[in-house]
Amino acid sequence: MKIKVHFVSYCILALISFSASAQQHGLILNDTASVPEVDETPLFNNYNYNYKNRLDSIEKTVPLTYNEYVQKYIDIYSGRKEMMGRMLGMSDYYFPIFERALKSLNIPEEIKYLPIIESSMNPHAVSRVGATGLWQFMFGTAREYGLNMDNFVDDRKDPIQASYAAAAYFRDAYEELGDWLLAIAAYNCGMGNVKRAMQKANSTDFWELRRFLPTETRNYVPAFIAAVYVMKCSDKHHISSQRPSYIKITDTIQVNRFISIPTLASALNMDEEELCTLNPSYKKKIVNGTESMPKRVIVPKVSLANFARIYEVLNPETETNMKVVLASNEERRPVRNAKSTPVFFYHKVKPGQNLGEIANKYHVEVQDLKVWNKLRSLTIVPGQKIKVYSAHTDDDTPRRLKS
Numbered sequence: 001m002k003i004k005v006h007f008v009s010y011c012i013l014a015l016i017s018f019s020a021s022a023q024q025h026g027l028i029l030n031d032t033a034s035v036p037e038v039d040e041t042p043l044f045n046n047y048n049y050n051y052k053n054r055l056d057s058i059e060k061t062v063p064l065t066y067n068e069y070v071q072k073y074i075d076i077y078s079g080r081k082e083m084m085g086r087m088l089g090m091s092d093y094y095f096p097i098f099e100r101a102l103k104s105l106n107i108p109e110e111i112k113y114l115p116i117i118e119s120s121m122n123p124h125a126v127s128r129v130g131a132t133g134l135w136q137f138m139f140g141t142a143r144e145y146g147l148n149m150d151n152f153v154d155d156r157k158d159p160i161q162a163s164y165a166a167a168a169y170f171r172d173a174y175e176e177l178g179d180w181l182l183a184i185a186a187y188n189c190g191m192g193n194v195k196r197a198m199q200k201a202n203s204t205d206f207w208e209l210r211r212f213l214p215t216e217t218r219n220y221v222p223a224f225i226a227a228v229y230v231m232k233c234s235d236k237h238h239i240s241s242q243r244p245s246y247i248k249i250t251d252t253i254q255v256n257r258f259i260s261i262p263t264l265a266s267a268l269n270m271d272e273e274e275l276c277t278l279n280p281s282y283k284k285k286i287v288n289g290t291e292s293m294p295k296r297v298i299v300p301k302v303s304l305a306n307f308a309r310i311y312e313v314l315n316p317e318t319e320t321n322m323k324v325v326l327a328s329n330e331e332r333r334p335v336r337n338a339k340s341t342p343v344f345f346y347h348k349v350k351p352g353q354n355l356g357e358i359a360n361k362y363h364v365e366v367q368d369l370k371v372w373n374k375l376r377s378l379t380i381v382p383g384q385k386i387k388v389y390s391a392h393t394d395d396d397t398p399r400r401l402k403s
Helices: 047-059 067-078 080-103 107-117 139-144 157-179 180-189 191-200 206-212 214-231 260-270 274-277 304-314 355-361 366-372
Strands: 250-255 259-261 286-288 294-300 345-348 385-388
Touching: 047 067, 047 214, 067 080, 067 214, 080 107, 080 157, 080 214, 080 355, 107 157, 107 180, 107 214, 107 304, 139 157, 157 180, 157 191, 157 304, 157 355, 180 206, 180 214, 191 206, 206 214, 250 366, 259 260, 259 304, 260 274, 260 286, 260 294, 274 294, 355 366, 355 385, 366 385
Parallel strands: none
Antiparallel strands: 250 294, 259 286, 345 385
């Protein structure tokens, strides 16, 4: 039976058609409408040796198989020239962020193409079951991988934070499944579903066990391979990059107080919405930084002419008194008083943990951990104490990381 291909424009912020990445182990979430559905057994009467050779030439770590399923999605994505042109334009901004996070945990660089089929690289994308952000994290999985959701921020929409969480998920999935195509499938339908399919097929080959996976996951992996191909070979299909206006050379500043994004935009002499686009995780257009937990703000490269005005915004004479309330499936409660916590503390390394995981947990950078602890490499061992300059210890709101 043929099912019509559906296309949903990227421009709608509250996209209900984006896939719900069922990252939770064994959880079935049949919601991947962003991946067009095609004939279950498409005819392979247009085998294209050029496509096969191009896929072979761009393959690195993740197998980029060419077959009738991949061909069907190449036809679909190469025909969506405007959409893929936007993806090319946005990749100039987002791909360096994705690459940095993936590299920190030795995840193949090719995984950076996944947000194209997950969310069309829209940080505000929300599926009909609540998966949110560029990487489409569900609430529970987001908390498990160290992302924070409260009344001011949703880290699932933060390109940097969410990318490190996605990298951690893929590290765990690959360690458990031993194959990158299976890890990609698991990101869509959960590791439990993939393991059951492996048992039924008595195989670890995705293409052998594909028929035992949920329908949307069968399509998910071919769509991913096709997206990699079209992005890498866009010139072969007359697809031109459409660079968004907000993509600029940027700086990162740390804010240690509550700052209004519109006020900061005015000081920067830029459009308020553009600054919000660069900082999509802040729900109320307020950066809720504190002395103990500074917040990151991405801004266009600061000119000397604007420096004085920006300083005034970041260092107001009046103080604000706002409370942060953690988002929860059960209740909403304020975090403890930050003044009761030390300037730094020690994190005891658990079995299986690495610096990337610890950095994500405490919202710091891996390089900072290396400097603070005088580490010459990324190697750490269970029981080792790692110094962290942050007052946020997660004692009140544990975010269980996989070990």
